[in-house]
Amino acid sequence: MKIKAIVWIMLAAAGSALAYEPAKTVADIVNLEKKVAAVSAKTMPATVALVSEKTGSSGSGVLVSGDGLILTAAHVVQGMKEVDIYFADGKKWLGKVLGANYSKDIGMVKMVEAGPWPHVKLGESKPLEAGDWVIALGHSAGFDPARTPPVRFGRLMSDGPGNYFTTDCTLIGGDSGGPLFNLDGNLVGINSSIGESWKNNNHAGIDGFREDWDRLLAGETWGTLQMNPMANPETPVLGIGMGMNEGADGVPVYKVEPNSPAAAAGVRVGDVIRSVDGDRVREGAELQEVLVKREVGDKVKLGILRGETEVEIEVELVKREELFRIR
């Protein structure tokens, strides 16, 4: 216990840049206000509404290059080849829908006109953690020529599942596909969905776009729009089947998928998984909850009881869909 605390403090000292901008004093908060005001002004011109002339449905998007590349949510451009792009000044332009990955709810659109267009810089979403301040924009309740897209300020509540994360920047219909920025005004996410609580606003991480960039640009469409993270094709998995624990403390391995990372790392049927990265897991649901919050490519250390002996095995997580593709 003691050793663990020391390690944690050292990490905090070394990686202090990762902790959220402080808000302990009025001076801290004045500093935050300045940044939020600057980000709002800087990113507003690149935030657009995406409207389908056919259905009248309306979402949002953000320009990320001078030649008119727009990032949005997959479900905003679902079933469309072209989409009307409205800027805050009410001027309408035409956009060509490129690719979309429904599993991550990310999509790409390109302005037909050459530009140059106002645009924002890409940030990173993987380093984001609870407490990080963020700014959301989007055309809430659809495009309204009487106002600019409303600015919302909040912080990251929870990282994951997978490439998704949750903030308390309140979103509503029409905000889908709209941008989420860090305090430097760099794009870190795209608005995706909400739950009942105002603290439950979900965004797709920008790093998910990076991973799929070429396929999206090439106009490829794939994946499944799956709101249950456990059933999402891109959910990070080990590649095992879980048995009933019948009072035992841990998760018995009932099956190991051939060619899965679990198999490659040497996990065997009959092993009992008792911890992930040192945190105890007592039952299957707990193990699932821990894993769904990780990202594909992350390595996890499994504490395993094998017969009488305890072993530790490191496994790299893969997408659920990849598991079955390999097989």
Added chain:
Amino acid sequence: MRTYEFSAISALLLCTGLSATAQRTEEEVPLMRPDERKIVDAQSIEFNKALEPIVADAAKSTVTIWGRDSGQPRKLAYGTVVADGTSILTKWSEMAGFADTLYIVGRDGAGAKAEVAGVFTDEDLALLTIGAEAVESENITPANFHASDLSLGRFLVAVRPDGKPGAFGVVGVLERNLRETDKAHLGIMADFQYRGEGVRIANVQPEYGAAEAGLRSGDVILRVNDREISGLQELKNALSGKSPGDKVTLRIESAGKERDVEVLLSNRPVLGQFAGGRLNAMERMGGELSRIRDSFSRVVQSDMKIKSDQIGGPVVDLEGRVVGITMARADRTRTYIMGSEAVEELLKSKADTVAEARTKTELLKKELAEQDRAMLPEMRRQAKPRDLPRTRRHLSDLERLLGRANRELDDLGRR
């Protein structure tokens, strides 16, 4: 152990006017780890504590307003102490049903009876007068309104009478007029079946600008001043910057010939109110809303997460200056705030008596009912199956407005 049925509890954020996915109870943030909860909880405490010194002064200008419902005390709203300290500005629709039973409680717990002295009906604000005993208290002092520049991203803090910050938000949209009847109106109905360039007129409303200028059904609007119009949304966008009384030049195509026509824009009829609104289950996701939450003439939009029974109190900036008052919790994403300049101007204007406020509400209800009767056959004639969601939305918005008028009348009746 909870299961996570995301499909049942979350809604995708596309705006189609159809209602959102069904909701049920859930954990506030599913899958949140204990370490994450610890961080954000500590962050909230730290943030609120840091804001405490800046709300201290304005807390003395903040009161809680109570009413009695069959003898039982009920918390109605917050109020802002104004003028010489004998008046309280607060939300009228929350007071209307309790007008004879009102009393206020200030920071030190001292209470005083309050009476409705006047109503700014159009802004849904009431001016209460309080007894002299309350005015004596040093914890009830008039707000010192500061005309601040409420630019995008500026921080706003709502104040509680007990000296704690009540809610926090940022300026999300600059000050604007939400009142549909103050918007410019051409006086045409567009033909939704038309697919060409411009906007083809289905109907011209008599007595409005378009009719006076000689426009007819079948004419196509190609341009507003120098701006080319590709469709209905762009026509709306082009007119949104204009005010009633402005003149615009329209390029019209009629029977294969083009001509320019000058049209005088008028005020939008009351009917327009439900075309712009949107009733959606998503609006309520996140908490109780104010009963009257739009049609304000001069408000800033904020993402402030405030409870509906805490509306009416002052809002301060980070220097602790009163920069406005909260007007309504409008939906999950919106709280409206009237800036100090607008509040001070309103206080200088003449308030309605309670009886006048009641007459105005009755008139609005009547006008809506008449517009409803006139409009429905037109909607039915024009509607195609794919327009159904839109029509349904219009109808539900109309119901909402009628409900609002009815509730106001009921409240007044109970008085």
